[in-house]
Amino acid sequence: MLRPCVDIPRWCNEVAAARPFTTPGELLSFAELAAPDFTEAEIDAALVHHPRLGDRPSGSGTEARFSRSEQASVSGLEGIQGRLQAGNRAYEDRFGRVFLLRAAGRSAEDILAVLEERLQHTDTEELPVVAAQLRDIAILRLEGLLNA
Template sequence: MHLDQFNAASRTEAADALRPCLDIQRWIDGLADARPYSDVEALLAAGRAAADPFTAAEIGAALARHPRIGERAQGDSTEARLSQSEQAGLGAADAAVAEALADGNRAYEEKFGQVFLIRAAGRSREEILAALTTRLAHTPEEEQAIIGQQLREIAVLRLEGLMGR
């Protein structure tokens, strides 16, 4: 979809296009209702602004739909395909890294009660493992702020992709 198509789309079509980027209704409504955008940069800036900050409930809802890092998203929805594509960019992991990620995911979920979320695009499995290890030392409050930032990064990257960039 190009920006001119997004700007000209019906409200429902625009919202449907945005949903796989970040399925948080407040964010979708904010971007769909602020159309038209003068350029893609204005849309991306609006996407960042609408996502800052997220409420705890919004973060919880978004995390409920994200697969564990290193695991393949299930289903054939656009959101699942985007997640699969983002994680496919990680390449093949050696057995030790895969096991350490699985162990780290379990430890993170035990400590924080939610899935570990990180923008996978542009990162190696080793970088993700290092971030996971670092983040395990955080308090829940510190981690909520980081999760919000990661959700924003994921949403804006997906929004860029939606606009063909």
């Protein structure tokens, strides 16, 4: 159940080992604090399954369904698709991984602005930002599972 939220076994194991939780809120609070220091290797392994923002996620698994839902809430992608694709390529060239951002509820212009800002980061500055975004996505997905 947890792996589609974020494919970091250490996080999944910590959350599962802490059961039982008395409320969904308790589970979410614990999950936000579990494995607070994602390593670069864990982040890179987890991002293998993440599609580029603006690309249509493929597959029929839970993670692909999450990605489709999260990206469906982004408004205005059509107008900046080319700029977003170029930014994704620049990010991948710069950092060696896909650009990751909690897209749910954001406009395409906001995503592009954040992408352009993060392209200015050093590797040391960017890694904790990616880890925080990965955690935000995991919590958002876990909330979705709890509310399903």
